[in-house]
Amino acid sequence: MESFSSADAWMRVGGDRLDPAILVVQSRALDPALRPYVLETPLELALTLGQITHSQVLLKLENLQRTGSFKVRGALAKLLSLTPERWRLGVVAASSGNHGAAVAYGLQQLGISGQIFVPETVSPTKLEAIQRYGAAVQKVGDDPLLTELAARRHAEATGATYLSPYNDVEVIAGQGTIGVELARQTESLDAVFVSVGGGGLVAGVSAYLKSVFPGVRVMGCQPENSPVMAQSIAVGHLLDLESQPTLSDGTAGGIEAGAITFDLCRALVDEFVLVSEAEIVEAMRLFLTTEHQLLEGAAGVAIAAFLQQADRVRYQTVAILICGANISLATLKSVLP
Numbered sequence: 001m002e003s004f005s006s007a008d009a010w011m012r013v014g015g016d017r018l019d020p021a022i023l024v025v026q027s028r029a030l031d032p033a034l035r036p037y038v039l040e041t042p043l044e045l046a047l048t049l050g051q052i053t054h055s056q057v058l059l060k061l062e063n064l065q066r067t068g069s070f071k072v073r074g075a076l077a078k079l080l081s082l083t084p085e086r087w088r089l090g091v092v093a094a095s096s097g098n099h100g101a102a103v104a105y106g107l108q109q110l111g112i113s114g115q116i117f118v119p120e121t122v123s124p125t126k127l128e129a130i131q132r133y134g135a136a137v138q139k140v141g142d143d144p145l146l147t148e149l150a151a152r153r154h155a156e157a158t159g160a161t162y163l164s165p166y167n168d169v170e171v172i173a174g175q176g177t178i179g180v181e182l183a184r185q186t187e188s189l190d191a192v193f194v195s196v197g198g199g200g201l202v203a204g205v206s207a208y209l210k211s212v213f214p215g216v217r218v219m220g221c222q223p224e225n226s227p228v229m230a231q232s233i234a235v236g237h238l239l240d241l242e243s244q245p246t247l248s249d250g251t252a253g254g255i256e257a258g259a260i261t262f263d264l265c266r267a268l269v270d271e272f273v274l275v276s277e278a279e280i281v282e283a284m285r286l287f288l289t290t291e292h293q294l295l296e297g298a299a300g301v302a303i304a305a306f307l308q309q310a311d312r313v314r315y316q317t318v319a320i321l322i323c324g325a326n327i328s329l330a331t332l333k334s335v336l337p
Helices: 020-034 047-053 071-081 084-089 098-110 124-132 144-158 169-175 177-185 200-212 228-235 261-268 277-291 297-308 329-335
Strands: 043-045 056-061 091-094 114-118 136-139 191-195 217-223 271-275 317-322
Touching (some): 020 071, 043 177, 047 056, 047 297, 071 098, 071 169, 071 177, 091 098, 098 114, 098 124, 114 144, 169 177, 177 200, 191 200, 191 297, 200 261, 217 297, 228 271, 271 277, 271 297, 277 297, 277 329, 297 317
Parallel strands (some): 056 317, 091 114, 114 136, 191 217, 191 317, 217 271
Antiparallel strands (some): 043 056
């Protein structure tokens, strides 16, 4: 099987910052390369949201993606970039949820051995999703940082490749294939609302969309209880902040020191919108009752941010990225009225 690599595309500008143009090239090339493994997800008109807000609202339904999350794009992009020798040495990832399932799925599809490290506190639903694809799972620590450190130590000791959920150019470019699809699926776009955790998704999507729709406004969406990227950009450097409990567990937590996503987000995200837990619940309920599809808290954040900012996008064409569907039954029950 051919491997897809961006090794020749590593270009730096302005010191240690990655040129977003490289991501555009990568995402465009990855779009057909990923097609055997990922779905081109639908872009659907949200009539109710449009009527409420007097705008044309398009939902990019990554909740219908394989493994129930956009994460599979970045995971496959990275795996396909590895040489056969790297495949033989295996792959290691640390994740309590969607990234772990995405990597496990990729390993299964490509016949690569690997191990997924998860914290002891991992959601049973998300653990089952990882195990469903046959990956070996190792529970370590009660904090995601401890889990990640254990995974990195294992990778260093064995020579395996550590697969970051966001701090990797191939992963970011893989997420950027959502932007490639959006540009193919709509003729114009005024704004896009994207949930932000480590920043890989919004960096990849916005880099590509801004190359096609120069005037598009990228709205980075975060819960008030875990606004790490937003607050870091506000002060000009990455902050080590403690997150409070949030329904948006997929975006919660810290950002790796020196992450390439920081400068990308600072350059590409036009504005950050913070939403409360009450707003996330309201947005999730609205989506569940009008679209009749599952979504997770991180996807609710993007809808909540759109609703909060609706007056500013009246009579415009807006896309909301519904990033995932992986919600536990217990959490779903807590959201429903």
